[in-house]
Structures are given as structure tokens and as C-alpha cells.
Amino acid sequence: MEGFPEKGIKMGNMTIKDIAKKCGVGVSTVSRAMNNHPDINPKTKELIMKTIEEFNYVPNNSARNLKRIQSKAIAVLVKGIGNTFFSDIVSGLERECQKKNYSCILQHVEEQEDELDIALHIIKEKKLQGLIFLGGSFSHPKEKMEQLEVPYVLSTIRTAGENCEQYAAVSVDDFKESYKMTEYLLQLGHERIAILTAPKEDESIGKLRLMGYAQALKDKKIPVQEELIGYMDAKKDRYSFQTGYKLTKELLKKTDFTALYATSDTLAIGACRALKEAGISVPDECSVAGFDGMEAGEFYIPSITTIRQPVEKIAKATAELLFDMIKGKEVPRQLVFEGELLERESTAFSSCHESVK
């Protein structure tokens, strides 16, 4: 391209040479400015960056550096995208990728699909540099995990199976947080505490949360009763309003309880709806607690008592850990964040324990 069109005119084919010429500097100076190299005069850098912006110049890396372009992509595999909790995480991850100039490919995984098969496929197809797994029960044989040839991080999931120490994971301590919530309900005087939980075969956060519930009961010498456990159906259910509604209806048919602990806020909201339809008032006749800290629970009537997961921190840490692993600066490790118990309107003292009030 010869000469410079006036400002405002379409500039599709501006090259780095044109920018250098315009600024009266060499190409390498422009390159240093763009790559945040410290060895450059700040004023020169400012001029270059302003010129780049003014002419809408985008470095055509693909032509001169194919490898870099190909590799600047990661994928987020989301199982259970219907769970709005994940959309908060996804938007956080996406923002972090943007900062680092990585493409973030969002890949939906159906409930009955194997996320690892999909991962193996798209890593090759899309030449990915890294992967983030979000949602799903995530229990895969070690041999299969080893086929993943790029770094990956489990975000807000954790496998309860063996070898879990080998995988990079960022999450809360699901066992501990679940114990905390159950203990809180026990302190309110509830003894018949129903739980809505993952399918029986789950080896992930669902199992950990159920274990936390069971441990808290045991520590209070209260036996865990199978009839109070509403398991999801592995084939049909997921952490959704609809599932919470359905499982609560089923529990109400066969037993009674003064509190219900739903292991996600979506399940809790569905449960409240089922209780309302059964003429049971929340929290007067039955307390309901959730997990996650979704915004919807805050505005629900009654607002939902929950364990808030620090979504922004988890998303940021997940992306940073992955990028550091991609650069070889970090090995897989487990980062655990603290959840926060938020007491809201959906829980109250058990009416069987009026004296406690």
C-alpha cells in the first residue's frame, strides 16, 4: 500500500510498515510497542498505540506466524449449560481470555455425552492450547485422562475418585461447605433434613456435598435416612428448577421433613415451588437452603439461604492457572476457595423447637 488515506476512510489493508512510516519509527519499534516491551520511549509508544487505534490496525499475525494464531485458543466444555450458575462462570472465564487475547470456544456437552470424548476430539480439530471443564460428574479412568495432550483445569468441579490430586482444579471445598450448611440447619433445630442431590453414581461435587451432609448428621448422632435423600436420575435430571420441583414432589409423597437442603440454588427454587403447591409455607413449615449463591436466589420470594461460591475469583483463578500451565510456568494443582453462608428468608428455626427461639 502506498501513501496514507485520510482519517476516517476505510483502512482494511494497513500493514505494520504503514504504521511505522506514519509514526516516523522503525517496524521493530512498532512491534515493541504492541508487545508491551519495556525498552521503548513512553511517548513514542503512546503515539504508536494512538495511530494503531486511529487506523483500526489489526496485526495480521496469521500470515507471518501461523503457529501463534492456531494456538491462541482454549475451549470451555460446559455440561449442564441450563444451570445459570455456569453462565456466570463462563462470562468470567471469557473475560479473562479476552484480557490475554485468547479465543474462548464454548462447547456444550449434552448430559448423556462423554465430555472427555468431546475434549479429545476438539483438541485435535481446533488445535487448542488448553481446556476448561465446567460441570458434569467428571469421573473418568486415569488412562483416558492421560490422553488429553494439553493442559486442562476443572472449574467448580472436582472428582471424588482416586488420582484426584493429579488434576488441576479450582473450586470450593464441597464437602466442607456442605457440612457447614447442614450444621446450620441442625442449629436451627431441624432433625429431619431432606436433601436433593446428584445421581447415586455421581463421583464428583454431588457425592462430596452428600458426604458433607451425612457427616454433619453423624457428628450430631442423627442417623442418615435414605428416605430423606432425593437422588437425581442420571439419565434425565440435572441441576435445574424442574428437577428440584420434581424431586421435592416425590419426597413429599413418601415422607415428611422440616428442612430441605437442595445442593444448588436452582434445585432450591424448584423445591419452593413444589412446597407452595403442596400448601407448605417456606420457611414457617419447612426451611429451604440452596448452594451456589446465584443472583436469582437473592431476588426469589422468599430469598434463598445459600452457600455463595466466589464466582469471580474462581473464574479468574481457573483462567490464570490454565494460562500458566500452558506457558509451562505452573504444574496442575488444586486451588480451594472459601464459600460464604448467606442467611436469607427461606430458613428459620424448626417449629418443633420453639424453645430454641
Place this chain on the structure above:
Amino acid sequence: MEGFPEKGIKMGNMTIKDIAKKCGVGVSTVSRAMNNHPDINPKTKELIMKTIEEFNYVPNNSARNLKRIQSKAIAVLVKGIGNTFFSDIVSGLERECQKKNYSCILQHVEEQEDELDIALHIIKEKKLQGLIFLGGSFSHPKEKMEQLEVPYVLSTIRTAGENCEQYAAVSVDDFKESYKMTEYLLQLGHERIAILTAPKEDESIGKLRLMGYAQALKDKKIPVQEELIGYMDAKKDRYSFQTGYKLTKELLKKTDFTALYATSDTLAIGACRALKEAGISVPDECSVAGFDGMEAGEFYIPSITTIRQPVEKIAKATAELLFDMIKGKEVPRQLVFEGELLERESTAFSSCHESVK
């Protein structure tokens, strides 16, 4: 690679030749099978596809056909990702991309960012073949729109400005649907109907929905009163629970009304919360209506009367239109889907019109 490892052993470097050898066919037959070519014996195809699956073979297109890999990506630019309505659309779009073997890059646009600037940037950076715009007010000068060098579709948004006929768009008729909802509230006997709507400067669906509301009132000879309109703040607000809560609180301070029409379900849920805190019962003392048909509104207490947008159809049609435009089979056009008014618990006859009951 020589020979074939046994099944189950890691097969990272399987080539199309290996698959052909394994199946006792030529390479072109394998290619026909993979590309769904009609000219192939069904049994042979089955054998090939089974073998491909068994050995986890992924065609290494990037090596032999760089152009194709580079071009198999589109981006979805989402403004207002906090709006959970969009996560349903995104997951629908993502599924359609998967079917067509396109990468779907999710790009978040901050409320104060210009989606067109971002679009111009990433089209070049990521060598995109197409774009989908989701959310935002979307009013840009024609000259700037023309800089977009790839096909694009506006999904669930529509510009109310001039030249709108030039852009491909898939949505409901926001004016008509909004008219429908307002008319429904009028039929319930409400005359003082407040509305929560987009910022005054909006030129997109917000304006269209406000116009539908105003027209329905005018057709009933009811003057539109500025004091009943809760405008978002363009700098701070978005279609969220929090905004609905805030705007309703503000309206309650300065006026009264028997119905409130929130132009999204998220706004409606926030509004219900503010009304509850003000001691106003929904729907007995104030009806609340939303827009979108989000699942959260169905499980809310009270469940939210709304206009359901056919999310799955819109997502599918958006993706199909875009892919057809990419292939040159289709020119930009506007597809309009019918919304559905869902009467739920949050609306009732105006108590000022007992006789109507």
C-alpha cells in the same frame, strides 16, 4: 505409522491412510464416508465410521487445508451476558455451530463498549467467517456497519433506526408483542400501567417495546404518562434483577399504579421483590408482567406472566441464516417469530374494576 496397535492403545497419530487400510478400502472412500457423500455403500460407510470412532481418529484438516480450518469459526458477541435469557440463546447457537462443525467463539461486550469496534477487531484477528450480535441497543451509523466484511445476523435484537431493512435479523416483533401484553393488562381493567424500559436513547428492542406499550394505551384513549415510565440509566443499568428492583423502588416513590409491565422477566422479578418490600402484594394490589419467557419466571412465586420468545427456533434460524449467508446461498433478511402470551400468577384483574370480575 506402520501396522495397527491393538484397540484401546493410544492412537494419537492415526492417519486417513491407516483408517483406509484397516477397513480394506481406498482413502477416497474414507473421505466420502466422512463427508456424508451419497455415493457410498451404506455398510462400508458404517464400517468406516465405526473404525474412526474406535480409533478416535480426527482428520488433521489444518495440515492439508489451512484455509478451511481458519474459516470454520464464527463469533457470538453478547452484550449483557448477565441477562440469563441470552444464555439460553447462546447454548442454542452453540449447538447449531457444533452440528455444522463450526467453532463458536463467545465474545463478551461490556455495557459501555462499542460492539461494532470489537467486531471489526476480532473479525480480522480470528479470521472469522461470520458474526452474531446478541443484546445491546445496536444503533450504529450505516458507514460503520458497512465495514463489517463478513456476514452477520442480529439475534433477538433489531435496530429501530433507518436502514434496518438491510440487516439480517431474527427476532419476535417487539412492537407487536409489547402491544399484546399492554392490551392484555388493559383488558384486566388496569389503566395506570407503569413500564420498566431501556434507556431513553435506546434505538433497539427497548424503543420498540416502549412504542408498543404507548400505542396500546393510545388506542384505548389513555394518555401515556411520563411519570409511569421507569427508564434505565444507559451508563449503569441493564436488563437485570437488580435494575428491576431499583427502578421499581424509584417509581414507587413518586407515583402509584395498579400494574407494572417490565420489558424483561429479569426486570419483572426484581420488581416483585421491590413491591414485596414496599408491602404491596402481587397480584392482589399490583399486577406484574414480564417479557422473554425465562424458566426462572415459571418457578418464581408468584410465577410471572410473560411473552415467551421461541428461543430454540430463534437460535436455530439465526445460525441457519448465517451459515446460508456465509455460503452465499442467502441474502440478509428479517425473520420474525411469533411470541406467546403466558398468563401466570403475577397478573390479575384490577381491584379498581371489581365489576369486571
